[in-house]
């Protein structure tokens with residue numbers, strides 16, 4: 001639940017690329033220990049919104065606030081340095097590198113060997129394994145293990161544990177469960193809850209309503225670049241949310257159409273034209 005000032009807030013943000021208006025009047029906020037689920041179909045503007053939050057794009061109009069203060073990110077590094085972490089669908093990890101290497105990519109711990117500084121593999125592995133274990137992923141026990149051998153859910157978890165360890169305050173998860181099976185997705189959702197318990201402000205982007213409902217405190221539905229609905233946990237049913245995401249087209253109507261088609265066509269799918 002949000003406590004006091006939101007950690008991050010967008011106020012009436014528009015984003016255009018030349019003549020193309022992609023985001024319109026986006027206002028949203030996320031507090032400490034709160035999960036905002038951003039739901040939207042393909043092309044709704046989710047990627048553009050993530051990139052705007054992560055300092056890749058500057059808003060064309062409107063403002064971004066952190067801890068109540070208007071903020072401009074000069075680029076992704078600046079946003080990152082101020083605690084915005086983005087984890088993409090495949091975890092942004094390097095499959096041919098070890099768990100320890102991935103965890104410390106760009107901030108490798110070193111030790112002295114004579115006049116040289118070398119990568120401190122033991123320390124990196126120990127901390128990486130400790131951190132993922134603390135997030136509840138007990139199957140990762142060997143920091144030398146190649147990331148390519150981990151499951152999709154474990155990779156996501158590693159990337160989230162990394163962001164938490166390096167002090168992220170806002171965690172943006174871009175479709176973290178989209179390519180995962182049920183069990184793997186459940187792991188990732190557990191980690192999202194853990195990040196929330198640790199007080200991070202989480203923005204969870206998905207088009208899977210059930211996953212959103214499992215972790216979300218607050219929901220925003222993005223349609224053609226605008227927030228079409230904004231509601232809190234418990235305010236809407238799964239069907240209502242799915243209908244909203246489909247742009248107001250009722251899922252019940254859609255199902256009735258499909259059933260009708262199957263009946264009139266003897267249960268057969270449409271035949272391709274000869």
Ligand SMILES: Nc1ncnc2c1ncn2[C@@H]1O[C@H](COP(=O)(O)OP(=O)(O)OP(=O)(O)O)[C@@H](O)[C@H]1O
Pocket residue numbers: 017020022040041042043044045046047048049
């Ligand atoms: N740099 C750009 N220049 C022009 N149009 C853009 C640019 N980036 C995105 N768009 C347009 O903005 C709209 C939203 O794109 P965006 O990638 O943000 O959607 P999305 O919700 O992330 O979709 P998907 O899930 O399919 O990636 C699309 O119509 C896209 O063509």
